[in-house]
Amino acid sequence: MKAEILPASEAMERALALLRAGDVVAIPTETVYGLAGDATNGLAVAKIFEAKGRPRFNPLIAHVASLEMAQRVGRFDPLSRKLAETFWPGPLTLVLPLQPDTDIHPLVTAGLDTIALRMPRGFGAALIGRLGRPLAAPSANSSGRISPTSAQAVQSDLGGKIRLIVDAGSTAVGLESTIVKVGQDSLRLLRPGGVPAGEIEAAAGMPLERGGGDGIQAPGMMASHYAPGAAVRLNARSVGKGEALLAFGPDRAKGWEEAVAIRNLSPAGDLREAAANLFSFLRELDDSGASSIAVEPVPVDGLGEAINDRLTRAAAPRDKLPAPD
Ligand code: TXA
Ligand code: MG
Numbered sequence: 001m002k003a004e005i006l007p008a009s010e011a012m013e014r015a016l017a018l019l020r021a022g023d024v025v026a027i028p029t030e031t032v033y034g035l036a037g038d039a040t041n042g043l044a045v046a047k048i049f050e051a052k053g054r055p056r057f058n059p060l061i062a063h064v065a066s067l068e069m070a071q072r073v074g075r076f077d078p079l080s081r082k083l084a085e086t087f088w089p090g091p092l093t094l095v096l097p098l099q100p101d102t103d104i105h106p107l108v109t110a111g112l113d114t115i116a117l118r119m120p121r122g123f124g125a126a127l128i129g130r131l132g133r134p135l136a137a138p139s140a141n142s143s144g145r146i147s148p149t150s151a152q153a154v155q156s157d158l159g160g161k162i163r164l165i166v167d168a169g170s171t172a173v174g175l176e177s178t179i180v181k182v183g184q185d186s187l188r189l190l191r192p193g194g195v196p197a198g199e200i201e202a203a204a205g206m207p208l209e210r211g212g213g214d215g216i217q218a219p220g221m222m223a224s225h226y227a228p229g230a231a232v233r234l235n236a237r238s239v240g241k242g243e244a245l246l247a248f249g250p251d252r253a254k255g256w257e258e259a260v261a262i263r264n265l266s267p268a269g270d271l272r273e274a275a276a277n278l279f280s281f282l283r284e285l286d287d288s289g290a291s292s293i294a295v296e297p298v299p300v301d302g303l304g305e306a307i308n309d310r311l312t313r314a315a316a317p318r319d320k321l322p323a324p325d
Contacts, residue, residue, distance in 0.1 A: 002155060002159045003026070003155060003158070003163055003164060004164050005155060005164075005165045005166075005167050006164065006166060008028060008122075008168040011123075012123075012127065012130065014164060015027065016127065016130055018163060019036070019038050020038075022038065022041050022043045022044045022047075023037070023047065024037040024048055025037075025165075026148075026166065027123060027124050027127060027166045028122060028123050028124065028151070028167070028168035028171060029063075029120040029123075029171065030089075030091060030120060030172050030173050031091045031120070031174070031175060031176050031193070032139045032140070032148060032149055032171055032175070032176055032279070033140040033147075033148040033149065033154050034124065034139060035048050035137060035140040035158065035162070036063070036127075036136070037135065038133055039063075039104050039105060039133065039134040039136040040103045040104060040133050042107055044136075045107040045108055048060065048136060048137075049107070051161040052138060052142055055143070056107065057110050058110060059108060060108050060116070060136040060137065061093050061138065062115055062117055062118075062134040063117075063119065063128055063134060063136075065125050065129040066119070067081075067085070067088070067119075069128070070117050073098070073102045073104055073117060074094070074096035074097065074099060074115050074117050075097040075099055076096060077182070077184075080094050080096055080182045082204065083180070083182070083203060083204060084119070087199075087203070088118075089121040089125055090121065090194070090195065091173050091176070091194025092118065092177055092193075092194075092200070093117065093118040093177040093178065093179040093191075093193075094117050094118070094180055094181075095117075095179060095181040095182065096117060097113065097115075098112070098114055098115045102115075105136075116179060118177055124137075139176060140158055140165075141157050141158070145227065146227070146282055146286075146314070147176060147279055149174050149276075149279045149280050150170050150171075150280060151166070151167035170280070172276065173275060173276065174278055174279060174280075175278065175279075175307070175310065176191070177193045177194055177195070178191065178192055178193035178194060178196075178197070179191040179193065180200060180208065185206075186209060187209065188208065188209040189209070191309070192305040192306040194275070194303070196302040196305070196306075198302065227313075227314060228282050228293065228314060230285070230286050230293050231315075232282075232295060232314045233292055233294050234297075234315050235295070236253050236295055236297075237253055239253050239259045240255075240292065240294065242290060243259060243260065243292045243293065243294045244259055244260045244262070244285040244288050244293045245263075245285075245294050245295075246265065246281060246285060246294070246295040247262060247264040247265065247296050248264065248265045248269065248298045249264075249266065249269035249296070250268070259290075260288050260290040261284070263281035265277050265281060271298075271303040272303060275306065278307055278310060278311075279310075282314060295311055295315075
C-alpha cells in the first residue's frame with residue numbers, strides 16, 4: 001500500500017483533517033521531511049513512534065508556529081529568546097525546561113523535564129498556525145535509516161504505514177536542525193546541523209560546549225544512524241573494487257573511473273550544496289547495488305561539521321545498539 005502524495009499547494013485541508021483526527025502526516029520542512037502528529041494527542045504521538053519503529057525513550061521535537069506558542073511549552077530565558085529571535089524560523093532546535101502546566105503529551109518528551117522546540121519554515125509553519133497546536137515531528141524515516149529530503153524518499157520508506165505525504169520538492173537545507181541545550185549561562189551542542197555552530201556562538205556571544213555532559217543528552221545521537229544498506233568508508237583517497245564513490249570538490253580519489261556509481265556532493269566544493277545533496281546521494285549510491293560507498297574527505301568547518309557527523313554515523317558499525325530514530 002502506498003501513501004497519497006499531494007503537492008503542498010493543495011494539501012492543507014486534508015493534512016489538517018488527518019491531524020485533527022489524531023492521524024500522522026509526512027510534511028516538508030526546510031531541513032528534512034518530518035512525520036508529524038498533534039503533540040498534545042498521545043495516540044497521534046504513539047502512531048509516530050510506531051510508524052518509525054522508534055524506541056519510546058527517544059524524545060521528539062515539538063514544532064511551533066510562533067514564539068508565543070513556544071513560550072507556552074518551554075521556559076525561555078534572555079539567551080534562548082535571543083537565539084529564537086535570531087534563527088527562527090529556521091534549522092535550530094532549542095532544548096529548554098518544560099513548562100509545568102503544558103498540554104504537550106509526555107510521550108513527546110519521553111518523560112524528561114526538558115523539551116526540544118523548533119520553528120520551521122514553509123508548509124509546516126503554516127500548518128501548525130492553522131492547527132493552533134505544536135506538532136511533534138521526527139524525521140520521516142524508519143528508525144536508524146537515512147532522513148528523507150524528498151516526498152519520494154518518504155514514500156519508499158514509510159509509504160505503506162501512513163496515509164498522506166505533503167510534497168514540496170527537495171528540502172533546501174538537507175540536514176536536520178542543529179540542537180542546542182540551553183542551561184544557566186551555558187549552551188551545549190547536542191547535534192550539529194543546518195545552522196553552523198559558529199553562527200550560534202556569534203549570536204550568543206559565548207562558546208558552545210561539546211561532548212561529554214551528564215548522561216545521554218540527545219538520546220537519538222547514538223553511533224550507528226543514517227545507515228544505508230552498503231558499508232560506508234570515510235576519507236577515501238582511492239576507490240576499491242565494487243565500490244561506489246561519494247565525491248566532494250574538483251579533485252577525484254584514485255581509481256574513480258572504476259566506481260560502480262558516482263555522485264559529487266558539490267563539484268565546486270560548496271558545503272551548503274553538499275549538505276542539500278548528502279542524504280539523496282547516499283540513497284542513490286546505496287541503490288546502485290555497490291557493496292561499499294567510498295566517501296572523499298569533506299572539510300569540517302561551517303556546515304561541514306554536520307555533514308561529517310552524519311557521514312560518521314552512516315559509517316559506524318551496525319551491530320552495536322539499535323539506532324533509535
Ligand atoms: O530538522 C529536524 O530537526 C527534523 C525536522 C523534521 O524538524 N527533525 C528531527 O527529529 O531530526 P528527530 O526526532 O529525527 O531528531 C530529534 C533529536 C533526537 O536525537 C532526540 O533524541 C533529540 O532530538 N531530543 C528531543 N527532545 C530532546 C530533549 N528534551 N533533550 C535532548 N534531546 C532531545
Ligand atoms: Mg531522525
